[in-house]
Amino acid sequence: MTTLASTEGVVVEHDVVDTTRTVARRLGTGGVFIALGIVTIWALGTAVRAGHKTALKFDAPNTYFSVHNIDLPGRAVIIALGVIVVLLGLWQALRGFSKGTLPIATAVVGLAFMLAFLCWVSARAQGTQVDVLGLMQNSIGLAVPLILGALAGVMCERSGVINVAIEGQMLAGAWAAALFGTVLGSVLGLVSAAVAGGLMGLLLAVFAIRYLVNQVVLGVVLNVFALGLTGFFYDAFMQSNTASLNTPKVLGEIDLPVLSHLPVIGPLLFQANLVVYLAYVLIIVVDVALFRTRWGLRTRAVGEHPKAADTVGINVLAMRYRNVVIGGAIAGLGGAYFTVGSVGGFSKNITSGNGFIALAALIFGRWSPRGAVAAALLFGFAQALQVMLSITVPSIPSNFLQMLPYVATIVAVAGLVGRVRAPAADGEPYVKD
Amino acid sequence: MTDSGAVPDDVPAEASATAEVAAPADPPVVPPGSGSSPRSTVGGTILVTLLAFVTALAIGAILIAVSDQSTRDAASYFFSYPWDTFSRAGSAIGNAYKALFEGAIYNPHTAANHTAAGYLGPISETLVNATPLIAGGLSVGLAFRAGLFNIGGQGQIIMGAIFAGYVGFHWHMSAPFHVVLAILAGMLGGGLWGGLAGLLKARTGAHEVITTIMLNYIAFFTLAYLLSVRGFQAPPYGQAISNPVDGNVHLWPLLGSSMRVHAGLLLALGASAFVWWLLKYSTLGFKLRAVGANPFAARTAGMGVENSYVTVMFIAGALCGLAGVSQILGTNTQITGDIDAGIGFDAITVALLGRANAVGIVFAGLLFGALHAGGSTMQAYTPIDLVQVLQSLIVLFIAAPALIRALYRIKATTGSSGAALAKGWNG
Numbered sequence: 001m002t003t004l005a006s007t008e009g010v011v012v013e014h015d016v017v018d019t020t021r022t023v024a025r026r027l028g029t030g031g032v033f034i035a036l037g038i039v040t041i042w043a044l045g046t047a048v049r050a051g052h053k054t055a056l057k058f059d060a061p062n063t064y065f066s067v068h069n070i071d072l073p074g075r076a077v078i079i080a081l082g083v084i085v086v087l088l089g090l091w092q093a094l095r096g097f098s099k100g101t102l103p104i105a106t107a108v109v110g111l112a113f114m115l116a117f118l119c120w121v122s123a124r125a126q127g128t129q130v131d132v133l134g135l136m137q138n139s140i141g142l143a144v145p146l147i148l149g150a151l152a153g154v155m156c157e158r159s160g161v162i163n164v165a166i167e168g169q170m171l172a173g174a175w176a177a178a179l180f181g182t183v184l185g186s187v188l189g190l191v192s193a194a195v196a197g198g199l200m201g202l203l204l205a206v207f208a209i210r211y212l213v214n215q216v217v218l219g220v221v222l223n224v225f226a227l228g229l230t231g232f233f234y235d236a237f238m239q240s241n242t243a244s245l246n247t248p249k250v251l252g253e254i255d256l257p258v259l260s261h262l263p264v265i266g267p268l269l270f271q272a273n274l275v276v277y278l279a280y281v282l283i284i285v286v287d288v289a290l291f292r293t294r295w296g297l298r299t300r301a302v303g304e305h306p307k308a309a310d311t312v313g314i315n316v317l318a319m320r321y322r323n324v325v326i327g328g329a330i331a332g333l334g335g336a337y338f339t340v341g342s343v344g345g346f347s348k349n350i351t352s353g354n355g356f357i358a359l360a361a362l363i364f365g366r367w368s369p370r371g372a373v374a375a376a377l378l379f380g381f382a383q384a385l386q387v388m389l390s391i392t393v394p395s396i397p398s399n400f401l402q403m404l405p406y407v408a409t410i411v412a413v414a415g416l417v418g419r420v421r422a423p424a425a426d427g428e429p430y431v432k433d
Numbered sequence: 434m435t436d437s438g439a440v441p442d443d444v445p446a447e448a449s450a451t452a453e454v455a456a457p458a459d460p461p462v463v464p465p466g467s468g469s470s471p472r473s474t475v476g477g478t479i480l481v482t483l484l485a486f487v488t489a490l491a492i493g494a495i496l497i498a499v500s501d502q503s504t505r506d507a508a509s510y511f512f513s514y515p516w517d518t519f520s521r522a523g524s525a526i527g528n529a530y531k532a533l534f535e536g537a538i539y540n541p542h543t544a545a546n547h548t549a550a551g552y553l554g555p556i557s558e559t560l561v562n563a564t565p566l567i568a569g570g571l572s573v574g575l576a577f578r579a580g581l582f583n584i585g586g587q588g589q590i591i592m593g594a595i596f597a598g599y600v601g602f603h604w605h606m607s608a609p610f611h612v613v614l615a616i617l618a619g620m621l622g623g624g625l626w627g628g629l630a631g632l633l634k635a636r637t638g639a640h641e642v643i644t645t646i647m648l649n650y651i652a653f654f655t656l657a658y659l660l661s662v663r664g665f666q667a668p669p670y671g672q673a674i675s676n677p678v679d680g681n682v683h684l685w686p687l688l689g690s691s692m693r694v695h696a697g698l699l700l701a702l703g704a705s706a707f708v709w710w711l712l713k714y715s716t717l718g719f720k721l722r723a724v725g726a727n728p729f730a731a732r733t734a735g736m737g738v739e740n741s742y743v744t745v746m747f748i749a750g751a752l753c754g755l756a757g758v759s760q761i762l763g764t765n766t767q768i769t770g771d772i773d774a775g776i777g778f779d780a781i782t783v784a785l786l787g788r789a790n791a792v793g794i795v796f797a798g799l800l801f802g803a804l805h806a807g808g809s810t811m812q813a814y815t816p817i818d819l820v821q822v823l824q825s826l827i828v829l830f831i832a833a834p835a836l837i838r839a840l841y842r843i844k845a846t847t848g849s850s851g852a853a854l855a856k857g858w859n860g
């Protein structure tokens with residue numbers, strides 16, 4: 001495999017997104033941080049009366065020991081967090097964080113702002129408990145299908161096939177899981193969800209690779225196809241025979257021994273159902289496989305420079321077929337989360353655009369499994385926050401809160417990501433000369 | 434980048450030449466086995482379109498048979514009496530497609546009344562459904578030609594409907610001004626919403642596929658909010674529905690008040706003439722096509738690629754705004770949460786079927802309008818979602834002419850492969 005080593009050299013070089021950070025850019029980021037800090041201090045800090053406590057709940061039953069819920073003086077905490085954000089902003093503006101530490105600094109800024117915001121929510125209602133643990137649990141719950149969808153995107157696009165049809169693959173998976181989950185049992189329902197997603201992936205692969213159809217267009221058309229087909233079958237026989245065809249048992253919660261009793265982490269990560277654990281496994285498998293195995297090297301080579309890959313003897317088309325079908329199967333699993341993983345029965349358009357958000361997460365995460373997972377968690381958090389705020393702060397019109405995840409996506413994609421570099425051959429069909 | 438064979442026929446020679454010269458390094462995207470003729474023959478294109486339609490109907494027929502309860506009952510004793518299964522499947526398919534035809538083209542039962550509405554009612558329904566599809570299809574098609582993929586039709590239609598509706602029910606003035614103003618307001622609303630996506634792409638590089646999808650949701654929830662606000666919501670404030678627009682701004686019915694087809698159709702046809710002129714004869718259109726064909730070459734040639742993104746998305750948004758206008762001033766009189774009615778996404782399939790050219794889009798809009806009109810009468814026999822399946826299959830087959838040719842053993846005479854110029858993420 002010595003010949004492959006040179007390919008790796010090329011690929012790695014491409015992987016580095018070299019945006020020579022200009023002074024203007026540095027000052028801009030710093031300015032945004034400082035502005036956010038000042039907003040925190042002024043708008044949130046001063047809005048809270050000095051005496052009001054803030055209470056954040058991290059506790060859950062059935063853990064080894066109880067984490068006491070945190071009661072803090074509201075205003076002081078918010079102002080302290082605001083000051084941290086301002087200081088980070090000043091550092092960024094004056095000295096500038098290095099390329100490696102800037103994402104961490106950005107994460108700290110975001111976290112501090114969110115904490116200050118939650119303190120504000122709690123303190124303005126005179127110390128009402130804010131269930132932070134519940135919020136995080138919901139975030140993960142809402143993020144799981146997005147994570148699986150985004151991983152599906154990674155599988156396809158790293159090997160050079162654009163997958164806009166994540167939504168359709170998820171929908172097919174959700175449908176198959178509900179139907180076959182009812183007839184054959186929930187676990188086999190999961191398997192059939194993966195098969196259905198994989199079949200949708202196969203359609204994508206055949207038309208993109210064999211018939212060279214424009215892949216973005218193809219993805220949109222396949223979404224319509226999946227929406228129509230699942231809706232058709234739902235109306236044709238599932239709706240009228242709900243009891244026998246559309247009432248799968250919801251997958252039970254599996255508490256991992258020991259781990260599930262750890263405080264905070266236990267209830268957050270290890271009291272979940274099979275789909276969630278599969279998602280954990282898939283995150284690790286895809287990440288390791290993509291960057292540490294021969295398969296991953298070949299996949300990336302095919303996605304970046306198929307001609308070079310072909311020259312060293314990799315079967316480009318077979319590689320793409322395989323990856324797209326596997327990707328579709330992963331998205332199908334993500335779709336199953338909407339039916340057997342949470343509510344049970346299928347209804348029309350049950351994925352309601354989550355596949356597109358998964359696509360945004362993929363791009364936001366710059367086509368890397370870790371980045372995509374982080375982005376999916378962020379979008380999950382935005383959705384969970386929206387649900388929480390609609391209960392705790394009823395004065396904000398709920399429709400504005402519902403926009404939150406989508407506004408966050410636009411801000412993220414436009415403000416933080418900007419011009420992204422997809423795998424070089426993403427969307428380019430490969431035709432042997 | 435597609436090869437010159439995919440450039441539609443109405444592209445002037447110099448544009449194809451620019452594209453060819455500018456992009457020698459691009460891999461050719463010729464379907465395997467396609468002939469050497471670079472120009473698609475009109476006859477071949479029509480034949481492939483027709484066969485795609487027939488194939489989609491055939492697959493639809495299988496779905497109808499599978500979904501039909503009596504056919505499934507008969508299939509349970511298939512081996513002892515197979516003819517039953519076939520005859521029942523045949524009648525299920527026949528009934529459904531007959532209803533589709535009667536809803537869309539000509540219905541002998543209503544024609545027996547010997548009224549104008551009886552004869553022309555189905556055609557009127559087809560045209561009503563086709564109107565916003567044509568406007569939306571032009572929007573998506575125009576963006577395609579500039580290398581952009583406008584999935585934001587839904588949001589732009591909603592914004593168009595909000596602006597047009599607000600002018601329609603909140604302002605009061607004499608009739609001709611009012612209707613013109615309402616139409617312009619609707620186009621402005623859609624244009625701003627589309628232009629926002631263009632601006633985001635030009636300034637930050639955010640990909641329009643992502644931003645337009647997100648803007649769809651934001652527009653949807655904005656409308657939901659407005660429908661709960663006094664001044665926008667209709668009294669007695671119980672339902673999420675807007676005030677009705679003034680009678681002044683109603684687009685007048687073209688075939689009398691008994692049929693729904695309205696002057697929005699003329700607007701849509703006018704828009705298609707405008708888009709045809711824009712792309713074929715105007716300097717701006719040439720720029721847009723150059724940017725669509727190869728943005729790097731266009732930039733080298735001194736064209737403002739970023740500005741053109743904003744311009745084309747504004748015009749595309751305005752065209753979707755026109756679809757919204759047709760929805761609120763013509764087809765309905767009050768805005769509801771689903772004023773968009775899926776047109777934003779259907780418009781994409783219309784643009785693809787029409788091969789992103791103005792004349793093609795009119796015919797594609799008429800075809801899908803007919804499917805929608807017929808779908809609502811077909812509902813009595815089979816779920817209406819079949820229309821979506823048919824629509825996606827037709828577009829899928831048309832985008833893959835090699836498949837259709839292989840299925841029907843047609844010799845390759847065309848090199849056309851759908852002519853949609855949207856690019857991947859790096860484009």
